[in-house]
Amino acid sequence: MxxxxxxxxxxxxxxxxxxxxxxxxxxxxxxxxxxxxxxxQGNAHTKNRSEVSGSGKKLWNQKGTGNARMGSKRSPIWSGGGVVFGPRNTTVWxxxxxxxxxxxxxxxxxxxxxxxxxxxxxxxxxxxxxxxxxxxxxxxxxxxxxxxxxxxxxxxxxxxxxxxxxxxxxxxxxxxxxxxxxxxxxxxxxxxxxxxxxxxxxx
The missing domain is CATH 3.40.1370.10 (Ribosomal protein L4/L1)
Incomplete structure (x- = not known):
């Protein structure tokens, strides 16, 4: 050729x-x-507190324990909790x-x-x-x-x-x-x- x-x-x-x-x-x-x-593809994606696994049960009574008030173990301030303002793959590129x-x-x-x-x-x-x-x-x-x-x-x-x-x-x-x-x-x-x-x- x-x-x-x-x-x-x-x-x-x-x-x-x-x-x-x-x-x-x-x-x-x-x-x-x-x-x-x-x-x-936008693969970076974090779970918020409504998506992570865990019960929504209140951990202890609101008053009388001496601990800070806490509503759920899925709170972002807990280890294993949801992520606040993390990346989401909802963006269309x-x-x-x-x-x-x-x-x-x-x-x-x-x-x-x-x-x-x-x-x-x-x-x-x-x-x-x-x-x-x-x-x-x-x-x-x-x-x-x-x-x-x-x-x-x-x-x-x-x-x-x-x-x-x-x-x-x-x-x-x-x-x-x-x-x-x-x-x-x-x-x-x-x-x-x-x-x-x-x-x-x-x-």
Missing amino acids: SATILSADAAKAANIQLTEGYKGSQALNDVLVAYRANRR AKKTTKNTRKLALRAALTARILDGEVITTGSFAVADGKTKSFIAAVNGLTTAKNVLLIGKGFDELTFRAGRNVQNVQLISADEVNAEHLLRYRSVVVTGDALETLAKRTA
């Missing part, structure tokens, strides 16, 4: 829309923040972005990678025998980067099987790739049939 670096002129010839200057940088930032916020913002961010990210000479095109990519060793050899024949994003219109089952255990290489279709994918990897390899899809998504 032969590979060539995708230049700006070649990208324009393939009808891929590129941004100029810093246009799209704010959209790119907004989209990246939204992607990461939408993955945030999700952020929304518009379709045009995501398109502009994708265009800006793709432009940056093309101008840096880190986008490589190849006619096709497939591993006929479905072996990981063959997959790694095929990737190394295209680029020497340590982590690689492979974008295609579609990959067959044998190719997916060969590459599923390779942690530093990700196979993704041109319909699913987003701006975060493009910026995460050191090298981006695009098959010839995926250029048309990218051109439609950036138009």
Whole structure:
């Protein structure tokens, strides 16, 4: 499989829309923040006095014992009691972005990678025998980067099987790739049939 670096002129010839200057940088930032916020789970959660285990029975009489008055063992001032003003996982971290913002961010990210000479095109990519060793050899024949994003219109089952255990290489279709994918990897390899899809998504 032969590979060539995708230049700006070649990208324009393939009808891929590129941004100029810093246009799209704010959209790119907004989209990246939204992607990461939408993955945030907010696992920190404490129980208040109504949620901790324990009886609500009054521990001793209000008067006459010489002890301070106490109503329940679930009180926050007792060990094992509820937590006051602790973190709760009721916060919704999700952020929304518009379709045009995501398109502009994708265009800006793709432009940056093309101008840096880190986008490589190849006619096709497939591993006929479905072996990981063959997959790694095929990737190394295209680029020497340590982590690689492979974008295609579609990959067959044998190719997916060969590459599923390779942690530093990700196979993704041109319909699913987003701006975060493009910026995460050191090298981006695009098959010839995926250029048309990218051109439609950036138009």
